[in-house]
Amino acid sequence: MPETLDPGIGEKFSRRTKRAINHDGTFNVRRRGGPHQHDPYQWLITMSWWPFIGIVVVFFTVLNVGFAFAYLGLGLDDLPGVAAPHGWWQDFLSALFFSIQTFTSVGYGHVYPGSNLTGFLSSVEALVGVLTFALATGLLYGRFSRPTARIQFSSTAIISRRPDGQPCLQFRIANQRNNILIDLQARVMLKTVDLATNNQTYALLPLERNAISFFPLSWTLVHDITPESPLYELVPEDYERLDVEIIIQLKAYDDTFAQDVHARNSYTHDEVKWHRRFVRAYDVAEDGVAVVDLDMLDLTEAL
């Protein structure tokens, strides 16, 4: 990861911005104008599961209702096997079921296209159907196989003190998944705002250790507040006045997906607790296996 201080969020604003990064890793940024690209694949891949399933069902329904109306328009006489007409609703359902049987390529055949026009229409629908499911296959695989880290961050960062009295900024992370993250790298930046100009300044907060080889348990990240640190001798009021935001960027290799995964988070000044230390969140079970307790990740105690 290149060591740059400005995260590309720009420098001069007419007023104060919200936090740069939300807890879910998204940015508080909007795009306007121009050839702004809405990428349907990106949208369908990153949305959560229930809306996705809803879209699939609605898409499937709308398409088949459309084809059903087309078959109705051509007349049910062209679909031999449909029982004698029993009113509009029954006719629509018959056409709809025929459409679905064509779209999904089930094709029982008790109803079948009996004219050139229905033959043509059902041919088109069958092609649309198989291509739609080809597309759904790709989307489902794309959703599943997208490597995403589930890093749990402690809900607060703390200002603590080492045994030797050295003040430091700390926060903790744990892997919520059973997979193994390898070569986990971290970078922490400080965003402050100039009171007069609303200009934003970024500074790197060096870590005691910025990478670990394996990440099976929890990891406490530590920035020592030495005289070189931009946090040196700041008090809670300074944090608020400067609109402090501590931005974290993580990168690791995920052994299941066989790809790099990234995670982001930030702590604003009201998410920093003072004079605390973290309670140990892991121990060894009687069978000798190390156990990490995710519920304890946020647990701190007074210094």
Next chain:
Amino acid sequence: MPETLDPGIGEKFSRRTKRAINHDGTFNVRRRGGPHQHDPYQWLITMSWWPFIGIVVVFFTVLNVGFAFAYLGLGLDDLPGVAAPHGWWQDFLSALFFSIQTFTSVGYGHVYPGSNLTGFLSSVEALVGVLTFALATGLLYGRFSRPTARIQFSSTAIISRRPDGQPCLQFRIANQRNNILIDLQARVMLKTVDLATNNQTYALLPLERNAISFFPLSWTLVHDITPESPLYELVPEDYERLDVEIIIQLKAYDDTFAQDVHARNSYTHDEVKWHRRFVRAYDVAEDGVAVVDLDMLDLTEAL
């Protein structure tokens, strides 16, 4: 990115070349002779959507028309369920619909293979059909999942001046997509042409900052025209005489595709404006969210 000066475009030419890189990132290069490889996957993956859909429809149609003629050749008597012959066109359509129902595996069954030859032919077609859709599935996924950056470059580069008077070359980029680009790295090269020999020379143009951690808004890339710069003390006429082309290479990690993406562009001498500065293209909305305006990316004003 390795720091090399020659982009591998060669050095000696019998005449002047066009620009090395077009605005869409392609190169002005042709291959001739030898075992030059045309890769159908590469071609089908990178073409735009409408031609791709056209090829799918044509392929599907041609294949099914071919099978329809084969069934016609075997005789419609071998396809029980087809209505009594009504002339050539109607027979062809009946065979075509049967073919499509087999190819898409709909198989209503009101028409079915009634002889060993049609049984064999329809078996082959069914296999070809399912494999074709397997292939289409892969192509569709390949098209969707190919990570591509949609970086918008300002339409011109500018020769500007910093507040302290330092002259510099600048251009701007913005992300047209809503995805987040991480660890964006940039490299800028200068291509000039020797008047006498038409030889091309490449030089690296160092940037004030060649990487940023995040790229949610816009980014202005700055090359200071110091005495060490190959652009030092050049005037517009020199740019034209030397056939100046400024080549840009970008690389970033795309959080949606979970892969690196690359982008390229170049500015020729007539795409460089002198004594301008960029107008800020982003601001903060009333809800505190930063807003980038893609329509303003090209906006410059006189110094």
Next chain:
Amino acid sequence: MPETLDPGIGEKFSRRTKRAINHDGTFNVRRRGGPHQHDPYQWLITMSWWPFIGIVVVFFTVLNVGFAFAYLGLGLDDLPGVAAPHGWWQDFLSALFFSIQTFTSVGYGHVYPGSNLTGFLSSVEALVGVLTFALATGLLYGRFSRPTARIQFSSTAIISRRPDGQPCLQFRIANQRNNILIDLQARVMLKTVDLATNNQTYALLPLERNAISFFPLSWTLVHDITPESPLYELVPEDYERLDVEIIIQLKAYDDTFAQDVHARNSYTHDEVKWHRRFVRAYDVAEDGVAVVDLDMLDLTEAL
């Protein structure tokens, strides 16, 4: 690979832990509490083949039995083509076969939905069916295409001596697959445990050579036990007392999968043999081809 000493396994434990890494590369770690994520994709991708096939068959069976009962509940009169009822078992089988024919989109049509309710139910089932197979396609591809290294480690590490008398720690690896691993990198760490506190300490064991360009045959990794080595002048009893575990991390580029692959292993103190050397495990066949014998990888002889 970042050069860090602590593999993130934590430092202080209430009792001694088992070995950190098992021979299959898994960690002896459990998670407890909190929003611990069970990722079904990860689970289905990494399990072995027979359980996976079992799950597919069970899933397919349960779903179709469920739909069969639903059709039974609606009444077999709504499924024209089913032979006259012959008792509960025969009716269930008829409904089950119709369900499977719908789910797999075979749809022979000798049985077909004869009412609106069965029409609706079979439409839902057909959609569920095609989406299920879309999902299965993704899972199968995900399983196949997941790059995994099959590195065979010698079953023991040895304490050996170079020709010049320099003592050293050695172990051997070979690639069990026919693919070529490129740019193989290795990192070896020593885990020791403090007797009094059960605290764990990690130290890097530098290798004579920590990377090779190609890995077609076997590779012997060598750590020289110089005065700088944490293993210097330790005797077998020290290894046991300190609960020595030698942790190995490998990374390479796999030419078949076109992706990086990782492997891990560890040797505990009782897996270290003293005063041995490895017998050469490869030779040249009469046709000039180099041959590596995987059965000989563990072979050592007394110094």
Next chain:
Amino acid sequence: MPETLDPGIGEKFSRRTKRAINHDGTFNVRRRGGPHQHDPYQWLITMSWWPFIGIVVVFFTVLNVGFAFAYLGLGLDDLPGVAAPHGWWQDFLSALFFSIQTFTSVGYGHVYPGSNLTGFLSSVEALVGVLTFALATGLLYGRFSRPTARIQFSSTAIISRRPDGQPCLQFRIANQRNNILIDLQARVMLKTVDLATNNQTYALLPLERNAISFFPLSWTLVHDITPESPLYELVPEDYERLDVEIIIQLKAYDDTFAQDVHARNSYTHDEVKWHRRFVRAYDVAEDGVAVVDLDMLDLTEAL
């Protein structure tokens, strides 16, 4: 790429080996014994197209012939719709066609399972069929999407001389594909064999330039034979006596596949020409587009 001298091919052999790397990038290595892994995915992904299609057709045929015999065994009376028996061959064909219609989920339905046993068998076959095509989808996509470089190497390396008289080793490469390779990196190693012991020694041959930003045309790789070079003052007889093999490893980012690609090749002592220089293999067409001629890549002339 790590800078190591030994490509992991081992050091001591009982006799001379063949060349280490063949022109197609494969190694002259065999595995023997032990848990040697044959990976069917790797095999099916890397084989050429015609054998692959052959395997698909054979697999499809064998499976369906097997099912056909099973249906025959159950008796054709259980498959209503089959015409009255006309001898063994006709019965087999009828069962085979029914099997294929089930396997591909076409299911016309003029023949259908008329008993519980055929109902069960056809259910199993339908499931096997859809899963087989799910698998085929994955394999086809895996084959297409595997990034492979098509780098053409000049058929010989040459010992040439720079304008200033500096002797050098040169060879040339060109991209046979239309895709763009970015950040192409090269590493060249010299393998020599000790006459007495048959031991192999590897040495790095530093390049004048070991990376280029873009690779649209051809690239000539140059190793200067300075006094530091292991090739210094060697004559053709030395090359033969030392069994010289020049091993090349290339790595680049492929813009189409959005992944790194690798290529390998080697020149043995009889593939090195002395006192030659390469004829330029590219020029500029009248429209200003650079043209590379792959047929001219091997063209050399006397110094």
